[in-house]
Amino acid sequence: MALPATFVINAPGDVARAAELRRVKALATLVLAATLALFVVAKVLLPLHPVFGFVAAFAEAATIGGLADWYAVVALFRRPLGLPIPHTAIIQSNQHRIADKLGEFIEQHFLEAGPVEAKLRQIDFGSFIADWLRDRKRSADLARFVLRLLPEAVSATENSGLMTFIVRRITTQLLSIDLAPLAAGTLRAFVAEGRHQGLLDDLLRAIHQSLTQPETMALIRGKIRDELPTLLKLYRTDKFLVNKIVASATSFFEEVRNDPNHAFRGEFDRMLLTFVDRLGNDPAYADRIDGLKRDLLARPELGDLARNIWSNARSFIERSAAGETQVLQHHLARMFAEAGEALAGDIELRGEINQGLVTVFRSFIADQKSGVSSFISDQVKAWDMGQLLQLIEINIGRDLQYIRFNGSLIGGLAGLALYTAEFLLRWL
Structure with a gap:
């Protein structure tokens, strides 16, 4: 009682x-x-x-x-x-009767949806939040508060099995993604923007540099020498052929790089578009990509990498909360302050925040108004x-x-x- x-x-x-x-x-x-x-x-x-x-x-x-x-x-x-x-x-x-009538009166005349919503719409929640966050001291205090809670949140996440659930959900979502159409669409946009031509130039440059390396030329010369008749070997024909091949390739690469309308570029376009079409429509390609995705996600190295990343992040959070480093706290404070500045300049976002909070508070008050009435009545009866x-x-x-x-x-x-x-x- x-x-x-x-x-x-x-x-x-x-x-x-x-x-x-x-x-x-x-x-x-x-x-x-x-x-x-x-x-x-x-x-x-x-x-x-x-x-x-x-x-x-x-x-x-x-x-x-x-x-x-x-x-x-x-x-x-x-x-x-x-x-x-x-x-x-x-x-x-009449204490009890007054208490019941007071609670009923407040519920019926003060907590009705219409008056409550009208009052809530007079409050600019978005501007209040923006002004609160823009204050440097408040942002710093909020950053310290959040930082104190982070180690416990991390520990609770690990102990509750939430991390296992999250990993399983992420893995399930990744496995459900059909990569073939996604890759095909990305490559098609890449070609449509002409960015593949720069890739071709880089590729030709890399091939040219590789061909002109002494080790590469020696390797090609050895292959040619093995295929030549003995008589031609005596006249060092292999060296002549290697030089001709490299010179011809260099000349060809230079022509392609210097001519945006070179025929080889058109062939390269057609080759890529053909590959993109097959990637998006050929089930065999889709199966190969899907198999590669499953093999990659099943690799133990990926799980070890995720655990290492999580362990390092947890250690960094714990050191930050202990005051060993101020990097995370300063970053959080700056992030909150910047969020406040951005919110202050975004009228549309503030309007959405106001509308959302009005909806939340209106629904909450509508659900709890009978409880408020009972609370007021009980309080008056206990006076x-x-x-x-x-x-x-x-x-x-x-x-x-x-x-x-x-x-x-x-x-x-x-x-x-x-x-x-x-x-x-x-x-x-």
Whole structure:
């Protein structure tokens, strides 16, 4: 069972209001006593002059009005004179009903979807987030906070088996990717942009450099020498042929590199496009690529590489959290600050953030509003009514005491008017 809520009444404003309430109460009581005394004096002096009848009528009605309003004010908070009079101590007697009605009222009139959404749309969440992140100190504090949580998050990820699940999901997704159409589309775009011509130039340059290497020329010469008749070997024909081959190849490579419209470039285009078409449409190519993909993903070296990367990342995070290095913290702080700057300059993104948060908060409030109603009701039921009544009386009791002044005045005037009417009727 919840303990009664307590209210501390010691703020300077509360103390001042309590003193003012006591002063007004005393004044209202003094007015009541004065009207009663005036009534008694007027009744005693009535035989001396008829005017005291009017004074007595005013004082009598003022006293009755003051007493009635005193009773009404006191009955709100407690039992007048401690007597068990029905329908008094209204707030105390109806605490549970007031609590339920207050919770119901707030649920129906404050937490409805329309007013809630209208209020949420007045808040620029995106600008608030942007301004918060752009503050360098806040970004640095956020970076330190995130960095303190990272080691625990990493440890929890490992211990919970989440990493195994993530690896399996990634592997499954990679295996489900059809690489042949993807590779074909990439190569087709590569050819359409003409970037393959630069690749051809680099390839020809690499072949030319390889051919002119002494080791390569010696190797070609040896192959040619093995195929030549003995007679031609005596005239060193192999060397002549190697030089001719290299010279012809060099000349050909230079022609292709210097002529953007060379016929060989067209043949190279057709060769690549034919390969791209077969890659995208030939099942045999697709099967080979798929097999290569499966073999690559099944290699233990890939798993070892992933584990090493994860281990190094974890070690770096732990060292950063321990303060051994400030690199990650500075990077996170700069990233948050840059995100705030980018968000501040992106009106569309801020609008999307605002719309998203409005939707989230509206749905959350709609789902939880009955719980809020119950929470408010339970809290009011758990309040210490003695302290609560004291708090209410301090804040609104001064205005309620003026009802007593008004009651005395209005009652007195009404009594005077009735007595005057009665007096006139007697003389008619």
